[in-house]
Amino acid sequence: MDAIALGPALISVERLYAFVAALVMLIEFSLLIRLLARMHARGTTAPAHDSPPLSPSHWFNRMLVSWVIGARLTHVALHWASYQQAPLDILKLWQPGYHLLGGMLAATLASLWLLRRHGAIRQVIALGSLTLGLTAFLGLKQLDPLGNDSAIEAMPAITLNHLDRRPVALNDIQDERVIVNLWATWCPPCRREMPLLAEADQAPGVTVVLANQGEQALAVTRFLQSEQLTLEYALLDPAMQLMALAEAQGLPATLVFDGDGQLIERHIGELSRAQLDALLPASRP
Numbered sequence: 453m454d455a456i457a458l459g460p461a462l463i464s465v466e467r468l469y470a471f472v473a474a475l476v477m478l479i480e481f482s483l484l485i486r487l488l489a490r491m492h493a494r495g496t497t498a499p500a501h502d503s504p505p506l507s508p509s510h511w512f513n514r515m516l517v518s519w520v521i522g523a524r525l526t527h528v529a530l531h532w533a534s535y536q537q538a539p540l541d542i543l544k545l546w547q548p549g550y551h552l553l554g555g556m557l558a559a560t561l562a563s564l565w566l567l568r569r570h571g572a573i574r575q576v577i578a579l580g581s582l583t584l585g586l587t588a589f590l591g592l593k594q595l596d597p598l599g600n601d602s603a604i605e606a607m608p609a610i611t612l613n614h615l616d617r618r619p620v621a622l623n624d625i626q627d628e629r630v631i632v633n634l635w636a637t638w639c640p641p642c643r644r645e646m647p648l649l650a651e652a653d654q655a656p657g658v659t660v661v662l663a664n665q666g667e668q669a670l671a672v673t674r675f676l677q678s679e680q681l682t683l684e685y686a687l688l689d690p691a692m693q694l695m696a697l698a699e700a701q702g703l704p705a706t707l708v709f710d711g712d713g714q715l716i717e718r719h720i721g722e723l724s725r726a727q728l729d730a731l732l733p734a735s736r737p
Contacts, residue, residue: 455720469592477585482508522558526551531726547724607713628657634705641722
């Protein structure tokens with residue numbers, strides 16, 4: 453799986469790994485700082501002169517903020533072509549879009565600045581803790597103990613009904629990119645990403661399939677009309693077959709298939725503009 457459902461909320465496994473890595477970093481920093489303080493108290497090491505008290509939580513909170521800002525701004529800079537169309541998306545911190553190394557650089561520089569009056573030993577401890585946190589995160593991503601491969605490898609050979617009641621066989625839909633979005637009208641992230649999907653549907657070589665999960669045609673039709681959204685493939689999946697096949701833990705869920713009908717990406721949770729742009733054919737203007 454790539455997300456864990458907590459009620460209506462979805463937490464990506466990658467963010468969960470990041471939380472564990474941050475916890476490891478904080479624990480190591482706290483233990484070493486306390487050990488250093490005991491050694492100073494026993495007189496086994498020389499204390500740093502004129503250094504103010506150092507709180508591990510104070511250091512950690514500033515490292516966390518520095519990492520988030522650095523990682524976000526680096527990602528935005530690398531995907532500016534997408535963000536310049538909607539600059540306010542930069543502030544949507546709940547969406548994907550963080551650059552690991554950019555965040556680490558910002559956190560390292562912030563740590564060195566914060567500890568500039570605390571002595572070289574504390575700076576070394578801080579850098580070691582940051583390195584351990586990074587190592588823990590990369591290790592968890594590599595091992596991926598909570599992850600699993602998608603049950604879907606190709607466009608499933610199932611038939612769903614269009615809003616106009618005609619049957620549509622999914623594996624008959626052909627294009628350079630076919631984006632199948634699993635959604636529901638009661639799902640706020642689904643509603644937020646819907647304009648992006650409608651925009652992507654207008655791009656050359658792209659077909660977006662809206663596969664509503666578990667709702668009646670009337671509710672879906674009313675929502676699409678109220679939002680003035682018109683897509684060729686607005687389908688109903690009342691038995692939630694796609695959600696079961698994709699092993700999706702929640703909504704929204706997005707499946708991206710290439711021109712041969714092979715799955716190239718599965719994403720659980722809200723899409724960002726930059727993330728969606730990266731999934732579309734290179735010919736997109």
